[in-house]
Amino acid sequence: MLPFEEQVVADLLEDPNGGLVVVSCGLPVASLASAVLLQLFHQSPDDGCFLILSAPEPVKAQIRRRLLLNSQSQPPLLQLQVHDVAPDLPAHHRVALYASRAALFLSPRALVADFLTSRLLPSRVRALLLLSAHRSSDTSSDAFVARLLRHHHLLPVYAFSDRPHAMVSGFAKAERAMKSLYIRRLHLWPRFHLLAAADLERSPPEVIDVRVPMTQPMRGIQAAILDAMDACLKELRRTNKVDVEDLTVDKGLFKSFDEIVRRQLDPIWHTLGKKTKQLVADLRTLRKLLDYLVRYDAVTYLKYLDTLRVSEGVRSVWIFADSSHKIFDLSKRRVYQVVRADGTKVAADNKGTPTKKRKVARASSRKGKETENEGSSDNKDNTQKVNAEMGIVVEEILEEAPKWKVLRELLQEIAEEQAKGDGDNVNPVHEDGINESGIVLVACKDERSCVQLQECISKGSHQVMRAEWEKYLLGKAELHGLHRKNKKTSQQLKGFGVLDGEVPMRSGESAGPVSISKVEANALLAAASEISTVTKEANLADDSNVSCKKRSFGKGKGKGKFKKTMAKREASKLRNRNTTEHTDLEVEGQSGKTDEQAETDACKLSAEDDSASAPAVDKAANNLSAFGDSVDTEPLPPVQFYALDSDQHVLDVWKPSVIIVYHPDITFVREIEVYKAENPSMKLKVYFLFYEDSAEVQKFESSIRRENEAFESLIRQKSLMMIPVDQNGRCIGPTLANEPEALLSQNSLTRKAGGRKPLEKEMQVIVDMREFMSSLPNVLHQKGIRIIPVTLEVGDYVLSPLICVERKSIADLFQSFASGRLYNQIETMVRYYKIPVLLIEFSQDKSFSFQSASEIGDDVSPTNIISKLSLLVLHFPRLRIVWSRSLHATADIFLSLKTNQDEPDESKAMRVGVPSEDGVVENDVRAENYNTSAIEFLRRLPGVTDSNYRRIMEECNSLAELALLPVERLSELMGTQKGARMLKEFLDAKCPTML
């Protein structure tokens, strides 16, 4: 631990009530938390358990490791145990854990339920630690836990956050969070704090900043995206709905930009036009595009753009802007170019030959002419005809990411240096022992880039690009085949034109792009078929008799050198396609399947080809220590790839001596600093790879600026903060709790002459386990209602034996109307309760309205929410609807509904609606025991109904398993043959591809 960390811990522990620590991102929260734990534990080891809430997985692992390290030097009695209390742990195990004196990781949701059912005694808890304090607010479940505990027992609460910028979003967020957690002290530890800075800069690592210039088209794309963003922002400002000050392109680079915009727009969201909403969505898309520009290779980027064009379709504003045309155009030009072949077609084997490259200049001039021809629709036919006569060829450019080359050079340079430096260590490459000075860590943003970079280094970047390109081409060709057949057979699948990458255009002036895209599509298809014919001829001798088994066998043979495998793989795939085009539907289905099998096989194959380099990719870091088969065998140092997204802390594990930060990230930089400060004797060299003048640099720099601003604002807030305390200097918690009580007393005074003292004790509400996701139970508890958590089959809240409430937030309401679930829920509720209530809950900070006036329309439309609600009301005249402005309003309504009603019966409520054949549900079966998202998914599949989904769940373990069941078994499970066939067809239907 560094000296400044010790200071943090000492400061924090000074106040027996705990405190909130905010540190710069990347500074070690885990080591702080574990130090606090240990200190408390060693002060008095017999004093109960520690609860650690909302710890992210990597932080958990770190804390565990640190505690383990510590306990090795301690006698067994003084060892602090760590346990993870999973939500599905059986009740008695949890009780045992709560009774121990260990540190426990838990989710607040499970904890609340355990606490309310008194499985956990508050007096057993020694301290409460919160590791993502930026998520706390007065209605969050952390706050609920804190309140539950503090209510019975005064224990310290220690909260940590390493997201200073999240702590300053919203009005006095830090102050409110602290109040709700009963914390009085705020400790700020920015990176620029004197102590921290001194510690981290005592022996800084050697830093080399490598600026890589972007290619011309990349720069063009970036400029175009920024233009488009700027245009969107200007447009957004013109709506006069948002505060202009905050909206800059600079801020637009961050995710939190969305939050800023949403927070401003949410209260008036219903009054916004479609265009404004689309603008907000577009900005998000554009930011992603900007990000992917430096992360993805050219082909993948193009692929993503194509996908985007399909999914965004005609809705987007930006897609039709000038600059977006540039984006599409340039990213295409990074990959391929459409050229006219002079006279006869060039021989089919011309791919990749140098002669092609020479044509580029001419091609672009030709392209220019074509673009000139845009505009008049007459020319469309004309050009097409010419194309048909002359023939057009796609020539690939396959621009490589400039960083690839630099990375490779860097690795070589490092290898040379190492060879020079460690004369004693002759061959560091093949030695798998962790030699401190050997390892090079390459940090990229995501797993995908890791894999790709790894391939780049082992196979050469050109190979990688080629593989991507061929995949792309084949995908296009496949789609075309499908497209044609589809036209012939049925129009069941609409929207194929769009899938082909051709956006339907209505106006005459936009006809130009269509013709061009058609020309291009044709050319692409031609290129694909060229590949296919070449490979077909080459393999004709191999097997002329085409059968499924034989085909896959033939591929099995191809397990030789890499290039050959590739060729064969493509060939067999293409053959598949060619044959299937002539056969009838059923065969198509079959061979389609084998096609996919072939692909997966191929994947496996190439994985094997990677020499021994690729262990399971789901590991955080990929080991790439042996380069036996690599294309050019230059000496390279052992390289570890690390995905920043995986959030694991690998520095301590790998102990690299050189770090190449491929995608710069401020958090990781801090981690490096801490790592270096912790190991001052170690030599560490850090390379940063930046694209020069790119949004990447801009983003990195403004993230530092943003954090500093956040801290400055926090420091200011701290000086003005008012935290109410009682005589003993303890925080008395959120003032908010007092205000609604006033309302309550006022209400009850008018009805009940006696005041509300006895009332508080009596009132209880049965709440469905799943509802603990929302904050309503928390607020109800604030109002003094006893919460009884159980698993309810019908409804969400049971207020009395008569009243049952189904709660729907607005988004939920629309969604469950659309899915039809609401109808079923209401149906069962009406069946079992005398007063079934649908609670429509609006969010406090969003607008109190369904829709803007313009959305109502002139006619009664069945899709409108008004129509749906009316229909619901007509069919369930007994249904009562409660419209609630906010959580607090809901709680008040609940209270007033409960007066003059009996208290609900827990065991009765639980049995309601549980089908008898299921047997009585046991007390400790909880909502967490179900994979809810899988169930929701299952219920949305065609053929799956309310009556059969339970049985499917029972007989079938998981969705993956379900997907593989034969249709006979399915019809057994589902009880209908028709449904089973429907499901099976849906599962195996060939997706429209557009790669």
Place this chain on the structure above:
Amino acid sequence: ASSAAQAPKNAILVSHRQKGNPLLKHIRNARWTYADIVPDYVLGQSSCALYISLRYHLLHPDYLYYRIRELQKNFKLRVILCHIDVEDVVKPLHEVTRTSLLHDCTLLCGWSLEECGRYLETIKVYENKSADSIREHMDNDYLSRLTHALTSIRHVNKTDVVTLGSSFGSLSQVMNASMEELARCPGIGERKVKRLHDTFHEPFKRVS
């Protein structure tokens, strides 16, 4: 406005009390006619509605209760149509909610006269309509069905659906894809990969 001579059977009956309510201007998709009735509107054989604006309720807090009491039990569906026309809604809405709930009325809220009028029209027009459009049902189009299913997983958007579909070929392939394969799809980040994989591979019931 339609004439009183029309057969009142397929028209909304409007009480004379409602004369001058600007709401009537917004009933355009159904015929209406004045009649001597107890509720404000009769919308069908067994459904009726009372209209109240929150502003009026603030002035006359007892009005609603007396009107409901007059209704007696002649109608199966008794709608209180509440026009939200004040800024600070919480207290008056609470009272209206409570009154209608305790006296067996269904509360519907509209934020504009247009919206209120639309409720009346719709209930009249849909008098004999089946509930099919709000029951489980799906578009037959493959892509929208696929989208419907896959977007039930949090954070999966339409673009991801197309990406997943086109990279794996079919839904069953997607469902059996490994983490590694999922991670290779552009635009699908670490979190989505995990969520997708968990949904497909974790058992439905986690009980061991």
